[in-house]
Amino acid sequence: MMMNDMASLGDTQTQAPDRHIGDVILDLQGISLSFGGVKALTNISFDVREHEIRSIIGPNGAGKSSMLNVINGVYRPQEGEITFHGKVRKDMDPHRAATQGIARTFQNIALFKGMSVLDNIMTGRNLKMKCNLFEHALYWGRAQKEEIEHRKKVEEVIDFLEIQSIRKTPVGRLPYGLQKRVELGRALAAEPTLLLLDEPMAGMNVEEKQDMCRFILDVNDQFGTTIVLIEHDMGVVMDISDRVVVLDYGKKIGDGVPDEVKNNPEVIAAYLGTSH
Amino acid sequence: MLYREAGQFKASYQEDQQIFPIRQDKLGFIAILGFFFVVLPLIASEYWLQAILIPVLIFSLAAIGLNILTGYAGQLSLGSAAFMAVGAFGAYNFILRIDGMPFIVALLLGGLCAAAVGVAFGLPSLRIKGFYLAVATLAAQFFIVWALVKFPWFSNNSSSGVITAQHVEILGFAFDTPVLKYLLTLAIVAVLALVAKNLVRSTTGRGWMAVRDMDVAAEVIGIRPMRAKLTAFAVSSFYCGVAGALYAYTYLGTVEPEGFNLDLSFKILFMIIIGGVGSIMGSFLGAAFIVLLPIFLNVAMHALFAGSMPAGLGSNLELIIFGGLIIFFLIVEPHGLARLWQIGKEKMRLWPFPH
Amino acid sequence: MGFFFEVLIGGLLSGVLYALVALGFVLIYKASGVFNFAQGAMVFFAALTFVGFREVLPGWTGLEADGNFVFWLAFVLALASMVVLGILTEKIVLRPLVNQPHITLFMATIGLTFLIEGIAQGIWGANVRGLDLGIADEPVEWIMESADILVSKFDLFAATIAGALVASLALFFQYTKVGRALRAVADDHQAALSIGIPLQHIWAIVWAVAGFVALVAGLIWGARSGVQFALTFTALKALPVLILGGFTSVPGAIVGGLIIGASEKLAEVFIGPFVGGGIEGWFPYVLALAFLLVRPEGLFGERHIDRV
Ligand SMILES: Nc1ncnc2c1ncn2[C@@H]1O[C@H](COP(=O)(O)OP(=O)(O)O)[C@@H](O)[C@H]1O
Ligand SMILES: [Mg+2]
Numbered sequence: 046m047m048m049n050d051m052a053s054l055g056d057t058q059t060q061a062p063d064r065h066i067g068d069v070i071l072d073l074q075g076i077s078l079s080f081g082g083v084k085a086l087t088n089i090s091f092d093v094r095e096h097e098i099r100s101i102i103g104p105n106g107a108g109k110s111s112m113l114n115v116i117n118g119v120y121r122p123q124e125g126e127i128t129f130h131g132k133v134r135k136d137m138d139p140h141r142a143a144t145q146g147i148a149r150t151f152q153n154i155a156l157f158k159g160m161s162v163l164d165n166i167m168t169g170r171n172l173k174m175k176c177n178l179f180e181h182a183l184y185w186g187r188a189q190k191e192e193i194e195h196r197k198k199v200e201e202v203i204d205f206l207e208i209q210s211i212r213k214t215p216v217g218r219l220p221y222g223l224q225k226r227v228e229l230g231r232a233l234a235a236e237p238t239l240l241l242l243d244e245p246m247a248g249m250n251v252e253e254k255q256d257m258c259r260f261i262l263d264v265n266d267q268f269g270t271t272i273v274l275i276e277h278d279m280g281v282v283m284d285i286s287d288r289v290v291v292l293d294y295g296k297k298i299g300d301g302v303p304d305e306v307k308n309n310p311e312v313i314a315a316y317l318g319t320s321h
Numbered sequence: 322m323l324y325r326e327a328g329q330f331k332a333s334y335q336e337d338q339q340i341f342p343i344r345q346d347k348l349g350f351i352a353i354l355g356f357f358f359v360v361l362p363l364i365a366s367e368y369w370l371q372a373i374l375i376p377v378l379i380f381s382l383a384a385i386g387l388n389i390l391t392g393y394a395g396q397l398s399l400g401s402a403a404f405m406a407v408g409a410f411g412a413y414n415f416i417l418r419i420d421g422m423p424f425i426v427a428l429l430l431g432g433l434c435a436a437a438v439g440v441a442f443g444l445p446s447l448r449i450k451g452f453y454l455a456v457a458t459l460a461a462q463f464f465i466v467w468a469l470v471k472f473p474w475f476s477n478n479s480s481s482g483v484i485t486a487q488h489v490e491i492l493g494f495a496f497d498t499p500v501l502k503y504l505l506t507l508a509i510v511a512v513l514a515l516v517a518k519n520l521v522r523s524t525t526g527r528g529w530m531a532v533r534d535m536d537v538a539a540e541v542i543g544i545r546p547m548r549a550k551l552t553a554f555a556v557s558s559f560y561c562g563v564a565g566a567l568y569a570y571t572y573l574g575t576v577e578p579e580g581f582n583l584d585l586s587f588k589i590l591f592m593i594i595i596g597g598v599g600s601i602m603g604s605f606l607g608a609a610f611i612v613l614l615p616i617f618l619n620v621a622m623h624a625l626f627a628g629s630m631p632a633g634l635g636s637n638l639e640l641i642i643f644g645g646l647i648i649f650f651l652i653v654e655p656h657g658l659a660r661l662w663q664i665g666k667e668k669m670r671l672w673p674f675p676h
Numbered sequence: 677m678g679f680f681f682e683v684l685i686g687g688l689l690s691g692v693l694y695a696l697v698a699l700g701f702v703l704i705y706k707a708s709g710v711f712n713f714a715q716g717a718m719v720f721f722a723a724l725t726f727v728g729f730r731e732v733l734p735g736w737t738g739l740e741a742d743g744n745f746v747f748w749l750a751f752v753l754a755l756a757s758m759v760v761l762g763i764l765t766e767k768i769v770l771r772p773l774v775n776q777p778h779i780t781l782f783m784a785t786i787g788l789t790f791l792i793e794g795i796a797q798g799i800w801g802a803n804v805r806g807l808d809l810g811i812a813d814e815p816v817e818w819i820m821e822s823a824d825i826l827v828s829k830f831d832l833f834a835a836t837i838a839g840a841l842v843a844s845l846a847l848f849f850q851y852t853k854v855g856r857a858l859r860a861v862a863d864d865h866q867a868a869l870s871i872g873i874p875l876q877h878i879w880a881i882v883w884a885v886a887g888f889v890a891l892v893a894g895l896i897w898g899a900r901s902g903v904q905f906a907l908t909f910t911a912l913k914a915l916p917v918l919i920l921g922g923f924t925s926v927p928g929a930i931v932g933g934l935i936i937g938a939s940e941k942l943a944e945v946f947i948g949p950f951v952g953g954g955i956e957g958w959f960p961y962v963l964a965l966a967f968l969l970v971r972p973e974g975l976f977g978e979r980h981i982d983r984v
Contacts, residue, residue, distance in 0.1 A: 143543030155538035181523035460961030640794030647787025
């Protein structure tokens with residue numbers, strides 16, 4: 046598996062992995078969202094294709110997180126339409142999004158602080174576990190078998206993310222970088238088809254970033270998971286994305302393959318304008 | 322050197338997921354159970370059984386109930402005593418009105434009544450959080466006690482709602498001595514504690530804790546906050562209800578609605594804060610502590626003042642000590658006595674080579 | 677119809693008192709995010725300390741027991757005690773719990789409630805005391821003559837005091853540096869720091885002001901129904917008020933207090949007889965709950981969507 050990882054990482058750095066990209070699975074049309082008087086998103090449209098890594102970039106406050114929140118129904122847009130797997134809707138709802146295979150991580154780590162790493166990741170399996178309250182009460186027969194079965198899946202995730210040594214640690218005690226990794230683990234345990242990652246590498250050192258990059262690419266490569274990624278590190282974004290959307294002040298100012306976006310004058314202006 | 326996990330490798334996830342993965346813990350637990358089931362009934366006096374051990378067990382059960390709701394699911398409740406009242410009056414009416422109603426069934430039905438009422442008052446938790454919810458449970462506290470006093474049907478037309486529990490009989494066998502009542506209470510509490518432990522280590526319990534720690538993230542991963550909160554209210558109130566029924570049947574014998582007042586609710590809240598929020602073990606430790614402290618204080622004061630105790634000093638001291646301890650534990654050891662117990666065990670594990 | 681208005685006015689006047697206690701909650705909640713369950717205990721502590729000083733001062737100083745001087749000296753001493761209590765609470769209880777979950781802070785103030793009650797009764801004893809502010813609890817004549825409605829002089833006096841207090845607090849918030857800092861803290865701790873007043877000082881000031889409000893509420897309430905342990909329950913009455921008015925709104929506390937006061941009396945008189953009476957104990961809670969289901973953010977609160 047190690048060999049495989051390295052190979053795939055090398056691959057993607059030299060050529061965009063366009064070979065496996067499929068049809069559009071998520072299509073957002075004319076999305077507008079506001080909070081009181083604040084317009085977070087204005088008439089935004091873009092789509093996501095199966096198996097691709099789709100990045101959203103833009104300065105702080107541009108509306109990137111809001112966009113993810115709209116995709117999985119945490120925020121409800123006032124206008125627009127969301128088409129996911131062919132179904133057209135006005136908005137999503139977090140639970141429905143989860144049952145349809147959307148999982149995510151959050152910009153500010155949203156782990157269950159009082160629970161161990163293992164339990165946190167186990168929660169990712171909850172939609173696949175079928176026993177009811179009374180079976181849990183007895184913890185016997187089917188309930189126990191189910192628990193063990195899913196524990197095995199979770200251990201696979203733990204192996205994949207190389208966090209075996211901390212599985213019993215309460216997540217609140219872990220350093221920041223590891224917490225981000227556990228949060229990814231929780232999302233992966235749900236075996237999502239669409240994975241939304243909100244700044245998974247923010248605040249990490251170079252080594253941690255490399256690890257996280259490798260995990261994201263492996264997930265995309267080995268499991269074929271479609272990924273929507275918000276990230277500030279342009280090097281990483283241009284390296285691993287298939288296509289990039291650029292937001293600024295809630296508006297879309299660019300959309301395309303990394304090279305296109307990199308040379309878009311509006312995008313360059315927005316970045317120069319904010320970073321100086 | 323006796324308390325070690327070295328050399329105990331877990332060959333399967335099943336072994337790893339046991340309640341006591343370490344062999345010494347399991348043996349220790351069996352020893353404790355043996356002590357409570359066999360040794361105590363032989364050596365404890367009637368006073369100890371009836372006035373201390375039985376209430377400790379019953380309060381432990383109520384504390385487990387509140388801990389499920391507050392400690393695991395993160396929903397603050399100030400109405401535990403009212404749910405106990407529902408259990409007590411529920412069981413009383415089932416036995417009173419249905420011929421040949423078996424005691425255990427009545428107990429469970431009393432618990433189910435409490436669960437239903439709990440869910441009704443838990444409905445606001447779907448829209449409100451934190452101390453807003455505390456107000457909803459206060460509504461339950463005042464409304465339920467009021468209703469039990471005002472509607473004579475609940476107490477079979479007795480004055481001011483006082484009920485006298487019927488004799489406890491299971492399969493023709495009468496539980497009429499302190500030892501027998503103690504054993505009955507112990508058995509019920511032990512079984513329900515095991516069930517609670519099972520719940521909190523299963524998907525149900527993880528759902529509760531997830532909603533407690535971060536409800537948005539829980540919803541995003543597919544846990545239904547509504548379901549989690551309402552099951553927590555139901556299970557919690559069920560436990561409080563059964564505790565309330567035992568309170569009437571194996572402890573006091575005669576109870577009135579006003580006995581299940583806000584003070585009692587606070588007492589149960591204190592048990593979980595001091596014992597350990599989010600710990601089944603802590604519920605027992607907290608209940609024992611809160612029941613024993615006033616008795617201990619009383620003895621100490623009498624020894625100190627030799628009979629000439631200033632009036633009211635004892636009860637004021639009790640308020641001060643309870644209040645002070647709550648604050649102390651919240652600041653210094655938010656996981657309560659249960660955590661201290663664990664730290665003690667960890668020290669043992671390293672002994673005699675502390676690193 | 678006259679009877680209806682009598683009940684309504686009686687209810688509104690006691691509502692003013694609820695508002696006063698609720699105000700103490702709002703002050704502390706705004707500044708430090710703590711839901712101070714001990715506010716009721718503070719009311720009790722304040723009233724008991726005042727009455728206690730009034731009893732012992734003549735013996736210590738040889739002053740005339742009923743004189744104005746003793747009254748004001750006792751008032752000042754009680755106020756000083758409240759300020760000390762507030763500052764100690766901030767230092768010993770709340771500062772170590774900064775950044776803990778709301779629910780933990782809430783439970784800590786429940787502990788504080790017991791502590792304060794124990795200390796108050798430990799110092800001054802537990803027996804019920806009368807408290808005479810020199811205003812008779814008798815109907816105002818001209819209202820009785822002109823409108824044929826009974827309105828108690830005392831209630832009117834209490835409402836005036838409470839109204840004045842509320843107005844001066846509003847001015848305090850609006851026009852003083854500390855007041856502005858306070859509002860800033862409520863919105864954003866960083867912003868408050870930039871005003872140049874340390875957060876701890878602000879908290880101490882707020883607790884002291886809340887102590888003052890508790891003293892006024894305690895005196896009025898104590899004069900009405902005796903200084904006794906039951907004063908602590910005023911906090912319980914203030915809870916539904918806060919739910920209606922929202923935890924952060926001064927006008928909300930006032931309007932909420934009036935609504936709760938009026939509706940509970942009206943309910944008791946006009947609905948109570950049909951269900952056996954005594955519904956005052958729970959009616960405000962049920963009303964507040966019903967309201968919450970419709971508008972979880974309260975009367976004046978803004979709808980808030982968790983940011984993730
Ligand atoms: N829950 C919310 N309530 C109010 N305003 C919000 C909320 N979430 C986001 N916003 C506002 O929407 C805008 C976009 O924010 P966000 O999507 O977090 O940007 P980004 O992730 O690109 O930094 C900001 O102005 C932010 O203040
Ligand atoms: Mg963001």
